[in-house]
Amino acid sequence: MIRSMAVIGTGLIGTSVALAASRRGLTVYLADRDESAAAAAAARGAGRAEPPPGPVDLAVLAVPPSQVGPVLAEQQKRGLARSYTDVASVKSEPENQVLASAPEPSAFVGGHPLAGGERSGPLAASADLFTGRAWVLTPSPLTSQRALDRGRELVEVCGGVPLVMPSRVHDEVVALTSHLPHVVASLLAARLLDGPEETPLLAGRGLDDVTRIAGGSSLLWSDILRANAAPVARILGDLQADITGLLAALNDLALPGDRSGAQSMRTVMDLLDRGIAGRARIRGGADGPRGPRAAVPRAAGHPKARESAHDAADGVRREPHQQEVMP
Structure with a gap:
């Protein structure tokens, strides 16, 4: 059972983890390279901005993907905690770093809460x-059962819905569901710089919805995109093919003369219909999957099957009392 915790990195996610843990009665210690950030988190009741007197039960590394491996190695050498996890939105690269350089890779389990906000x-x-x-x-493959159990307990403490899957599968999915949307939002928002001077006057809610996430930190997001470059590039290539087809259709429809443009209209309609179907897949109708904030069914007497950490390498697992959200 987790009684004490250290949070390294007191930004939005790290401080939110610390606030949730402190509210549940855990003793939380805070650290950040920016001491004023740790002090601000402590002032909000997230924990103590000081080193722990001895090893804590769990350390949460709330740092960018490229820093997970180095920070873990440093903290394990210092003996900060008995188990470790992180909250980075890319998992394969940090896992490879941990396996290559961490003094005790068995004490680490990767983690990624799918939550965030417009402010940081x-x-x-x-x-x-x-x-x-x-x-x-x-x-x-080296994660111990104790580290995995403490990762699950952290999710429970924070009120999350646990999912266990291989890092490769995670990265392929978030490339589509998180990383590419940020790229697309940034591409569209960048076009606004070249619009007519009246553009702000006609910017409505739809544009705001599509470009909202483009306001995220370019420093953090460049690190995320570098760490997950291959999956994002593959999906961006597929998107490019769709854009090329749509561009050809629209150029055809823009030609002067009395033409039906039937085939080009079918291309446009097909793209719009696929968009409707894709959104229905994640938001769902009566039979569709639920989104990430869905209520979690809690059937009485649901069996709590024990599975080893090593089995996770075979695919996505359903945790007790929770729904698989993977396709």
Whole structure:
């Protein structure tokens, strides 16, 4: 059982984890290379901005993907905690770093809570940020059962919905569901710089919905895209093919003269219909899958099957009392 915790990195996610844990009565220690950020998190009741007197039960590394391996190696050498996890949105690269350089890779389990916000920093954090949200755990072939169990317990403490899957599967899925949307939002938002001077006057809610996430930190997102470049590039290539087809159809429809443009209209309609079907897949109708904030069914007496951490390498697992959200 987790009684004490250290959080390394007191931005939005790290401070939200600390707030949720403190609310549940855990002793939480905070650290950040920016001491003022750790102090701000402590002032909000997230924990103590000081080193722990001895090893804590769990350390949460709330740092960018490229820093997970180095920070873990450093903290394990110092003996900070008995088990470790992270909250980075890319899992394969950090896992490879851990397996290559961590003094004790068995004490680490990768983690990614699918939650965030438009604002960043400790002042934007909330103890309820993860309530009902999917939280992926990605044990490596060396992850111990104790580390995985403590990862699950952290998810429970924060009110999340645990999912266990291989890091490779996680990265392929978030490339489509998270990383590419940010790229597309940025591409569209960048076009606004070249619009007529009246553009802000006609910017409505639809444009705001599509471009909202483009306001995220370019430093953080460039690190995320570098770490997950191959899956994002593959999906971006597929998107490029759709755009090429749509561009050809629209150029055809724009030609002057009395033409039906039937084939080009079919191309446009097909893209729009596929968009409707794709959105229905994640938001769902009566029989469709639910989104990441779906209510989790809790059937009485549901069996709590024990599975080893090593089995996770074979595919996505359903945790007790929770729904698979993978396609």
